Amino acid sequence: MTDGGPDRSRFAAPPGPTRPEFWRSPLRGPWLTAVLGLVLLVGVTLLFVTGLLSYASYNPDLAPVNDQTPDKGWLGFYLFPWPTSPYWLYRVNQGVHVVLGIVLVPVLLAKLWSVIPKLFEWPPVRSVGHGVERLSLLLLVGGAGFEFATGILNVQLHYIFPGSFYVLHFYGAWVFIGAFVVHVASRLPRALRSVRRAGAPPQAGTEEAAGLVSPRPAPPTISRRGALGMVGLGSLALFAVTAGQSAGGWWRRTALLAPHGRDPGPGPHGFQINKTAASVGIRPSDIGPAWRLTVRGPGRQVVLTREELLAMEQHEAALPIACVEGWSTSDQLWSGVRLTDLAALVGRGSDPSRALVESVQRGGPFGSVVLADNQVRDPRSLLAVRVNGAVLSEDHGYPARVIVPGAPGVHNTKWVTRLTFGEPA
Secondary structure: OEOOEOOHHHHOOOOOOOOHHHOOOOOOOHHHHHHHHHHHHHHHHHHHHHHHHHHHOOOOOOOHHHOOOOOOHHHHOOOOOOOOOOOOHHHHHHHHHHHHHHHOHHHHHHHHHHHHHHHOOOOOOOOHHHHHHHHHHHHHHHHHHHHHHHHHHHHOOOOOOOOOHHHHHHHHHHHHHHHHHHHHHHHHHHHHHHHHOOOOOOOOOOOOOOOOOOOOOOOOOOOHHHHHHHHHHHHHHHHHOOOHHHHOHHHHHHOOOOOOOOOOOOOOOOOOOOOOOHHHOOOHHHOOOOOOEEEEEOOEEEEEOHHHHHHOOOEEEEEOOEOOOOOEOOOEEEEEEEHHHHHHOOOOOOOOOOEEEEEOOOOOOOOEEEEOHHHHHOOOOEEEEEEOOEEOOOOOOOOOEEEOOOOOHHHOOOOEEEEEEOOOO
């Protein structure tokens, strides 16, 4: 005790990053942090919305086989039947989601750099309210790092994290967005005031400085606006080497960060694939002359050879393939038998409800999928046997594959061996 007051010497910060003077950058301050935060407010909101739409596109409420997060509970409150029109909906949505996520990386890193002194505040917890705020900050920073890291690894097909990407990314997104909403609600008014007060940073130690301004700044080597310009250039560079995987065509050559950046080759089969026949255990006997397509309905079953399938009326549809990793193809011309015509073989022609599609693949996820009734009824939904005028290659799903407008690529099942209409899956 000194002068009748408590001895606060025991609260003195230890040497190192817990002391404000440790952080010497003259750039840090409320204005820079606020500008970066407002950019992330718009970007992260759009990321979350497109992520929700991406999850809805799998129709997880339709059947357990579609649901990668069976314990989602009320987190799936917003789910709706995924439409087939416009047919490019999933392609655009997933392209925006992935490209935006990568483009925001420099902004996120700059924002974390701008507030890093706050992460080392001393004492770490000053009150219950401060403790709650610190916990939300931990969830915010940890959640952002987790979501961006798992998303980028998924784009590059590096599944080094434990468990399913879908489960981890889905629940991680809800944890992150919860902390994000709390943070925005508490910080948005201050951020708006800081942006309006653009000019010299406030004095260190004042309430306006918010613990971000260094009390002993080093000489500046770049202005705050210059730093923002560098962040913008970083985002622009990432856009330039990523967006081509979604735009397709000539622009795909610029997609240096695409998961399938290699040239798929010329000819009718010269477009990207998500999984090869070899990678999922397809054997020659599975798709050879002995292959049969079994079509089932309530109380009825028809077995077709490939020749009988080819003898049915053939239709065409120009549709892209778009995958969760963000890459997509331009429209490819598919030809084959409409799903409604196959449903009619087993008495479901007038009311072709949902369909369970099963593949002969032995490994990997999405060996089967359930299509919704609107997907089955769409005249562009085919069991395709040809693409761009050529017989399907093995890697593109020979002898037959499903193609559905607006569906995620993994729901366009390849190497189909069984279709079941109108029965619970």
